[in-house]
Amino acid sequence: MKAILLSIGNELLSGKTVNTNATYISSKLYELGIETLRVVTIGDDAREIQQQLQLALQQADVVITTGGLGPTHDDITKKAMVEFFGSRLVFKEEILRKIEERFRRRGSKMPAINRNQAMVPADAELIDNPVGTAPGLLFRRDEKMIFVLPGVPREMKSMMENAVLPLLKDQGNLEPIHVFQYRTTGIAESRIFEMCHDLFAAYPQLEVAFLPRFIGVDIRILVKAQALMQVDFPKFEQELYQRIGKYIYTTGTEELEAVVGKLLNEKGWTIAVAESCTGGVVQDRLTNVSGSSEYFLGGMVTYSNQSKVQLLGVRPESLATHGAVSDMVAREMARGIRETMGTDIGISTTGIAGPTGATPEKPVGLIYIGLATPDTIVARRFVFVQDRRLNKELGAQAALELVRRYLLGIPIDNDQPGKN
Amino acid sequence: MKAILLSIGNELLSGKTVNTNATYISSKLYELGIETLRVVTIGDDAREIQQQLQLALQQADVVITTGGLGPTHDDITKKAMVEFFGSRLVFKEEILRKIEERFRRRGSKMPAINRNQAMVPADAELIDNPVGTAPGLLFRRDEKMIFVLPGVPREMKSMMENAVLPLLKDQGNLEPIHVFQYRTTGIAESRIFEMCHDLFAAYPQLEVAFLPRFIGVDIRILVKAQALMQVDFPKFEQELYQRIGKYIYTTGTEELEAVVGKLLNEKGWTIAVAESCTGGVVQDRLTNVSGSSEYFLGGMVTYSNQSKVQLLGVRPESLATHGAVSDMVAREMARGIRETMGTDIGISTTGIAGPTGATPEKPVGLIYIGLATPDTIVARRFVFVQDRRLNKELGAQAALELVRRYLLGIPIDNDQPGKN
Numbered sequence: 001m002k003a004i005l006l007s008i009g010n011e012l013l014s015g016k017t018v019n020t021n022a023t024y025i026s027s028k029l030y031e032l033g034i035e036t037l038r039v040v041t042i043g044d045d046a047r048e049i050q051q052q053l054q055l056a057l058q059q060a061d062v063v064i065t066t067g068g069l070g071p072t073h074d075d076i077t078k079k080a081m082v083e084f085f086g087s088r089l090v091f092k093e094e095i096l097r098k099i100e101e102r103f104r105r106r107g108s109k110m111p112a113i114n115r116n117q118a119m120v121p122a123d124a125e126l127i128d129n130p131v132g133t134a135p136g137l138l139f140r141r142d143e144k145m146i147f148v149l150p151g152v153p154r155e156m157k158s159m160m161e162n163a164v165l166p167l168l169k170d171q172g173n174l175e176p177i178h179v180f181q182y183r184t185t186g187i188a189e190s191r192i193f194e195m196c197h198d199l200f201a202a203y204p205q206l207e208v209a210f211l212p213r214f215i216g217v218d219i220r221i222l223v224k225a226q227a228l229m230q231v232d233f234p235k236f237e238q239e240l241y242q243r244i245g246k247y248i249y250t251t252g253t254e255e256l257e258a259v260v261g262k263l264l265n266e267k268g269w270t271i272a273v274a275e276s277c278t279g280g281v282v283q284d285r286l287t288n289v290s291g292s293s294e295y296f297l298g299g300m301v302t303y304s305n306q307s308k309v310q311l312l313g314v315r316p317e318s319l320a321t322h323g324a325v326s327d328m329v330a331r332e333m334a335r336g337i338r339e340t341m342g343t344d345i346g347i348s349t350t351g352i353a354g355p356t357g358a359t360p361e362k363p364v365g366l367i368y369i370g371l372a373t374p375d376t377i378v379a380r381r382f383v384f385v386q387d388r389r390l391n392k393e394l395g396a397q398a399a400l401e402l403v404r405r406y407l408l409g410i411p412i413d414n415d416q417p418g419k420n
Numbered sequence: 421m422k423a424i425l426l427s428i429g430n431e432l433l434s435g436k437t438v439n440t441n442a443t444y445i446s447s448k449l450y451e452l453g454i455e456t457l458r459v460v461t462i463g464d465d466a467r468e469i470q471q472q473l474q475l476a477l478q479q480a481d482v483v484i485t486t487g488g489l490g491p492t493h494d495d496i497t498k499k500a501m502v503e504f505f506g507s508r509l510v511f512k513e514e515i516l517r518k519i520e521e522r523f524r525r526r527g528s529k530m531p532a533i534n535r536n537q538a539m540v541p542a543d544a545e546l547i548d549n550p551v552g553t554a555p556g557l558l559f560r561r562d563e564k565m566i567f568v569l570p571g572v573p574r575e576m577k578s579m580m581e582n583a584v585l586p587l588l589k590d591q592g593n594l595e596p597i598h599v600f601q602y603r604t605t606g607i608a609e610s611r612i613f614e615m616c617h618d619l620f621a622a623y624p625q626l627e628v629a630f631l632p633r634f635i636g637v638d639i640r641i642l643v644k645a646q647a648l649m650q651v652d653f654p655k656f657e658q659e660l661y662q663r664i665g666k667y668i669y670t671t672g673t674e675e676l677e678a679v680v681g682k683l684l685n686e687k688g689w690t691i692a693v694a695e696s697c698t699g700g701v702v703q704d705r706l707t708n709v710s711g712s713s714e715y716f717l718g719g720m721v722t723y724s725n726q727s728k729v730q731l732l733g734v735r736p737e738s739l740a741t742h743g744a745v746s747d748m749v750a751r752e753m754a755r756g757i758r759e760t761m762g763t764d765i766g767i768s769t770t771g772i773a774g775p776t777g778a779t780p781e782k783p784v785g786l787i788y789i790g791l792a793t794p795d796t797i798v799a800r801r802f803v804f805v806q807d808r809r810l811n812k813e814l815g816a817q818a819a820l821e822l823v824r825r826y827l828l829g830i831p832i833d834n835d836q837p838g839k840n
Contacts, residue, residue, distance in 0.1 A: 013456040015447020016629050020438055022461070027435020036433040038468070041442070041459035048458070190491050190531040210492060211431055212572070220436075273721070279707025280700030283721040287699025290775055290808055298727040300720045301693070301703045307718040307761065341727065355710055363525070385525050387551070388710055390574075 001034045001174060004056035007041040008049060008067035008077050009151050021066045021156055028165060033174040033224075034062065044068050046080035053084055053146070061144055062168065067151030069134040071113045078121070078137070081148055085139055087121040095120065099133045124148075127163045131155050136163070175224050182240070184247040185216035185256060185401050186415030192217060195243050205231050214390055215256075215397040216249075246410045249401070256400045257285040257292075263407040264295040264345075271403070272341035273299030274312055274333040276324065277351035277367055281396035297341050302333070312336030325350050325362055330379040334370030345406075346372040347399050351382075353391045367395045371402050371412070378412065421454045421594060424480035426472055427461040428487035428497050429571055441486045441576055448585060451642075453594040454482065464488050466500035473504055473566070481564055482588065487571030489554040491533045498541070498557070501568055505559055507541040515540065519553045544568075547583045551575050556583070598643050600653075602660070604667040605636035605676060605821050606835030612637060615663050625651050634810055635676075635817040636669075666830050669821070676820045677705040677712075683827040684715040684765075691823070692761035693719030694732055694753040696744065697771035697787055701816035717761050722753070732756030745770050745782055750799040754790030765826075766792040767819050771802075773811045787815045791822050791832070800832065 005025055011017040019041055026036040037059055042048045049065075056063045068077030082089055096118035103110040117134045120126060127136030127147070132155035137148035147164050149156045168174075184192065189212050200208045205227035211218040223231065241248065249259050264271060273282045279301055286296045300311055305324055308314040313336040314329055322328045330350050338346025351367025358364045365384035371377070380402060384394045405412050425445055431437040439461055446456040457479055462468045469485075476483045488497030502509055516538035523530040537554045540546060547556030547567070552575040557568035567584050569576045588594075604612065609632050620628045625647040631638040643651065661668065669679050684691060693702045699721055706716045720731055725744055728734040733756040734749055742748045750770050758766025771787025778784045785804035791797070800822060804814045825832045 012443075013446055013459065014450045015443050015445075015456075016631070018438060018440055018443045019459075023432075023435050023438045025435075026433055030434045036435075037463070038472075039433065039439075039459075039461035041461075043457070052458075188528075188531065190533045193492050193533055194531050209430060209494065210490075211436060212490075275700075275703075279712075280695075280703030280719075280721070283695075283700035284704050284812070287721070287723065287773075287812070288809060292699075293723050296723055298721050298723045298731075299700075301700070301707070301718050303707065303713050303716055303718045311718075311760075340731075353707070365526075383526050385522065389708060392704070392707070 002060045003029050003034050003036050003062040004060040005039045006052055006065040008065055010043045012041045013043050021153055025064055032168055033176045044076055046076050049080040050084045064147045066149045066156050069150045071116050082121050087123050089119040090122045092118050092120055127159050129155055131158050175226060178223050178228055180221040182219040182248045183250045185397055187247040189217045199239055203236050214393055249404055258289050260400050260403050261289045261292055269344040270295050270297050271345040272297050272337045272343040274337035274348040275301050276349055277353045278349040278392050278395040281392050282399050285396055297343055325352055327368055327379040330368035330370030331377050334372035335377050338372040347403055349395050349399055351395055353388045365391050369399045369402050422480045423449050423454050423456050423482040424476035425459045426485040428485055430463045432461045433463050441573055445484055451597050451599050452588055453596050464494050464496050466496050469500040470504045484567045486569045486576050489570045491536050502541050507543050509539040510542045512538050512540055547579050549575055551578050596645050598648055600641040602639040602668045603670045605817055607667040609637045619659055623656050635813055669824055678709050680820050680823050681709045681712055689764035690715050690717050691765040692717050692757045692763040694757035694768040695721045696769055697773045698769040698812050698815040701812050702819050705816055717763055745772055747788055747799045750788035750790030751797050754792035755797050758792040767823055769815050769819055771815055773808045785811050789819045789822050
C-alpha cells in the first residue's frame, strides 16, 4: 500500500511554517507498513491542488491532504476537491450545531463566516473534529481513499488517531515493518560502510539506512515481518557487533548521556565534570537525564587559567610549560574536579573551540579530554574542524564516550565522533 | 521568478527527519522576491527524481534540490542528475585533494568510498563546500538554473549563503523584500498581538509575521522595496518600541547571549555563573559567543546541596529553612559565585526541572534566578510548565534576560520567556 501526502498552505511556501504535519503522518503510516512515496507541498491554489491530486492518484492507494479547510477566503481545499470529484456542497445542520456549540462553550458567538464549514461535499464521509471546527473528509474512488484533513496540527493528529489510522489498519493487506536501530559514535558513515557493506550485501532482505547526526551515525535496519522470518537475524547482529560493536552505544533511542547514566547507576558511581572549551555542554547533557542528580554531583566551567589553578588545582607550571590546551592540563583538571567533588570519576575538556585562539601548533578544533578514575588518569587528543558550536558538541560527545568506554572496559582510543 | 524545491531522502518519507531545509530555502527565496511554487519531497529513487525534475522545469525558473550527495550507495542524486542532463562524470583531482585534506586535518585517513565525491558531472559548475566533503552542483539549461545541494543543513546553508543566493540576486529582475526583525523575550505571542494589532492594521503595507520560538517570539516585518518608500517606517518603529520595546533584545539576528556579551564588553565587566537546575545551559550559551573569555571567567554546576555549601558558601541554614529551590538560596548562590570568581556580576539558577522532584508547594517548572552585582543582590521567581529540557532552556533564557535588563537599567520583573 502506497501513500502520497499533499500539504496545502501558502505559509508552508514562504518559509514561515515548518511542515511537521507531513513528518508526523509519514511516520504513522510507516509504522503501519504503508510507504509514503512523496510529499508535495503546494499553496492555496485550486488548480495546483487538482493537478497534484490527479498525479497522486496515478501512483498511490491513499492520498492524505492537510490544510486549507479554515473558514476564510484563502482556504480553498474543500472547493477544489468538490470540483475535482464532480461533487456538490450540501448544508449539514448537525455540523453547524457542533460548531456553534464549540463557540458557546468558549463564551463567544460563532462568527458568520464559520457557517461555511457546515457545507460539505454530498458524497464524502465526514471525519469528526473533536478539537476544532472543520470536519475532515474522506472520498473513496476506485478502491482508493482520499483523506482531507485540516492543517492545524492538533486537529489533524486527533483525526489521524481517531479515524484515519484505524480505517487504514482495517484494510488488512498490510505487512508491518520491523525497525532495528544501532546508534554509533566515533566512527564515520563512510567507515561503517567500508567495514560492513559485504555484510549488508549478504542480507538483501534487510534495508539499511544511515542517519548521520553531527555527533554520530544511527544505523537503522528495516525489514518486513515476512522477510524477518527468513533471516537469521541474531547471526547478522552478532556479525555486526564483531565489526563495529565498540562504537554502538545503544540499540534503543536514548542519548549517550542516558547510557552513561545507566552505567554509573549500575556501579553506584558518581561523576563530576570540569569543562573549558565545551563551556557547559557535558554538564548540560548529563543533566538532561531525569534522576541524574543520583550520580552527577556537579562541576565547573573553568574558562580562565586562574580558575583552573584556583578551583581545580591545576599547576601553574603545567600551564606555563604545556599551555592550557594540553594533555597535562586535561589530566590535572580531571584529577582536580574528581578530588574537589569527591566523585568516582572526573572528566575534563580543554581545547580551542574557535574561530579565534589558534596557534601554529594548536589549531582550531584541537581538544583534550581528561579522565580520572579510581585506577587511572588519562587524556585523549582530538581535532575537530567544525565551527565553534560543533566543536563544543563534538567535544562533549567525545567526553561522554570516553566515560562509556571506560565503564565498559572498551579500549579508550581517540575515535572521532561525527559523521564523516 | 519562480522556484520549485526537491527534497530528496528516504528519511524524509519515513517520518524520521523533519524537512527544515525546505523551510529555510523558501524563506530565503521569499526575501529575494522569488516565489516557491511547490516543495516536493521524494525518496532516494533516480526515476522519481528525474520525473519530478522534468515536471519542475516546466514551471520553474529555478530548481533547488537537497539531499542524496553523500558517499554511500543510497545517495543517488548525482547519478540521477547526470543521466537526466545527458552528462557524464569526470574525476577532479582538486576535489579529491580537498576531501583528503579535510580528513587529514582531523587526523584520519580518507575512506576509499569518499573518492566517489570527487567524481562530478562534466558540464556542471561546482559549488564549494567549506564545511563538508561533497561539492554542490549548478546545471544551466535554457535560462533555467538547477542547484544540487547536500541535505546536511549546515552544508546546504553555507552553499546557499555563499553561492546560491548571490547568484540569484544577480538575476536582476527581482523586486527585493526588506525584512526587519525584532527579537523579543518575556512576552507571549498573543500578548504582542493584543498590544500591537491596531498598530499593524494602520500599516497595511507591512506584512507582519510572528515566529515563535520556545524562548521568545521573533517579529518579522516584510515590505516590498516599492512599498517601503510610501511608509513612515521610523514612526512605525518608534510606536512599536513604545509598546513592547523593553522585550526587544535585538533588531539583528544574534542570540541573547551575544547581546549580553556586548553589554558586558562595553562596560568592561565580567560575569560568573552558578547553575543548579539549568545544568550548564547558561554557561553553554555564554560560551557560544566567540571572544566570551573576555568577560566570562567561569562558573559551576552545583547539583548537590553539598556542592552549594562547599563551593558557593550557601548557608546550610538557608537550605534547611527554605530548601534548595528558594529565593534565599538563589541569592546566596549568585553572591557566592560572584565572590569566588571575583567578577562584577554573579548569576544563579535553582529550580525543579522535572519530571520528578516536585512537592505540593514547589511544582515542576518552579525556578529562581539570582543576580548579584556591585550594588544589589536580587532573585526572581518563575514557573514554567514545560518538560525538563524546555525548563532548562527557559530558565537559562530568563537568567540571561535578567542580566540584560540589569545592564540596561530596564526594570527587572519576572516576565516569562516563551511563546504563549
